[in-house]
Amino acid sequence: MKHVRRIAIFVVAIMLLVTGLNFKAGYTYSHDGQVISSPPGYSATIDGVYNVLSTAWGGKINEKEFNSPEDLYIYTDPDTNEESIYIVSSSTSIDKDTNICYNTLFKFDEDLNFIEKISQFEVVPDRFTNLELSKMKTRVDSTGSASSSPLTSVYSYEKIKSIKETPYESRTDDQKMYIKLFKVSGVYRAKRAARDENNVIIENEFEDLIFLCDTGNSQIVIVESDTYKVVQVVSGPTDAVFTGKTFSPTKVLTDTAGRIYVISDGIYEGIVLLSNKGEFMRFVGVNYTTLSFWDALWRNIATEEQRQQMTSILQTEFKNFAMDSQGFIYTVSRPTTNSQTGATDDKSMIKRINQAGKDVLVRNGYSVPKGDLVTILVGNKKGGSQFTGIAVNDYGMYTVVDAKGGRLFTYDKEGNLLYISAGSGVELTNLVNPVAVSYQGDNLLVLEKNNRAVIRFTPTEVGALINKAVKLHAIGRSEEASEEWQNVINQNPNYELAYVGVGKTYLEAERYLDAMSYFKTGFSVSYYSKAYKYYRDDIIKTYFPWVMSVIVVAVLAKIGYNVYKNIRYKKAVKDAGDIDG
């Protein structure tokens, strides 16, 4: 019996080890959508995990303050190249011990060393009109439960008037007004051109602003990046299309012209585009749903009552977005689902939206960028990937983070799946409920809501090679890129995309046969076709003159022979005629 037990333990240990190894080894999808073993492109060590216990934060962050981190944004100063990392953490309920509802903005430096935290933002009433002040809202958490309330009901008009009469320097703490955030869910920092009172841009003057999505207060709070004083508050648009809808902004970003793009919960029409003044302009990048042929036919045939019983097909709202250096907005959303048939359309979960609001994402990969291709069909983890964050780098590579499997999927600008990293689990480096992802140079920072941590992912050996190859290809140094792809093949011969990468260089070097062979191994029909066309042209160019001249000579010979025969025949007839005569 002892033996049996020992053997059993040994077998179980081996199995665990093997499965553990398999898990660590990572996977990717082959050209035909099969799961194949492949090393991940990014990995995290315990040193890359930052939470309230880490030395970098110096114990200055309360566990309660960092209870529910919502968004992470890395701001790079264009002049000094200095990076600062912003994280917001939200709460919906009041903590019983301290009687505070924690909604805090944290600022870190590029190594994630804690710099400061701000939980309330000063409003200087002199800068605003009474109308503007009446629209502002703030969290009230003294009544026992947190709620949102207009600023003017917390501070009465008389008090505001008396505050205005006192010079700013001599105001007491009691005479300062603050906006407290409620269910804060998004943070963004950008410079925008300063404007005078006529809304005309002042040359070479910029405002350095932090945008905060104050979801619980239905507003976007814009504060100065150094003093954290409120500059502007964007309340819900009063436009007719918004009647009956609550404006609950969850993510925000701005473009170079200062226009504000907002993702709002419960708004299915698309991204809300606001002017720099906060006026509604239009919706951008609508998530269209398309009816299948049968659905359309059925809806046509159905009577009005039947149609009312049918479940409406809702367009899904966007979950997160990011802007690349060229001003394109990358978005992630859930697949559109027809709740009646259960059919989902997950082909446009990731979009790249141009200035005109159209989706221009290139989807030339082996499969459409949509995260996991093979999915679990039953259980609580069934279904496809559910993206919660997206990050773009300067070379058109983008990484999406999937909350369902806790994975990072990285694609290049042509839509090829480069590698799949991370995964869910019980370790601190695993992703259970990631909510945001961002590129920091070559590294990736992921905000993990469940473990309340920021995790820094660094490229693995092969990941670094792939990144380098994509980068070199993007800046046009394709020969060096080819070398890198060759290195990738040496590390992982199953990496099909690398063969295409090498093939591209052969194609540019006009070595078409080599290119064709590599494209064939990499299963890229379109590139194979391109190379083959050139190859075929070459063959035609070399042999066409010969073949054509042979044909021409043959035809001429035949004609000549016919003419000669004709002459001979006529002569013979003539001779015969002569004899007869």
Added chain:
Amino acid sequence: MDEKLDNVITTEEPVVNESNQENQKEESKFKKVLKKVLKFLKWFKEEFIKFPLFIVFHPLKGWEEFKREKRGKMSVAITFGVFVAFLSIMEYQYSGFIVKQVDVTELKLFAEIAYVVAPIALVTVSNWSITTLFDGKGKMKEIFMMICYSLFPLAWAKFVGLFVSNVVSQQEQAIYSLIQALGVFFMCYMAFFGFISIHEYGLLKCILSLIGTAVALLVICFIGILCFDLVQKMYGFVYTIYREITLRYF
């Protein structure tokens, strides 16, 4: 001397004669073979190309000849079947990468053959079983030959397509698809008129019988799968008993 000469002559002459005769014999043998080959080629051209082509362009008259004048030959019919099976295997192996991205290591020879043979056999049997009820005039042998003859356009389409697939680019892939589609279209066209002529049906009755054939085909498939399942279960039962006995007593 004379004797010697005579001897020489006599010894030489027969040799020469023999060799001449052998040469003549060899020549005649060669000629015979050549003649046979030529004859075969002529027969091949007549049976494999001209007559099927005649049926394609004059379907009613062609099938009439096929049946009444017994122009259809079993050997030719089977050859067409074999040819199509062979070509589908060749297609798997030698089609251009642009047209077909298949893993050659996943080629299943018998499956490829079965994909050709099984539909022919199924359609033959189901059509026969239906048309005997609908008083069709065709015998089973005729139906089988007719279906095999109808493979003629498909065989040619596959043959030409095999070459074309290797010289087209992705943009010109439509040419390949067109060839394949034409092959299938003409196959159906031939078979349809074949059914009309073989069973001496009118148009409507032919269509009805074809629908019936489809139903019969499904029924046959259903019964086939049922039988297969049953046999498998029986085998499983017997095998379990065998295992039980061997493990217990041996």
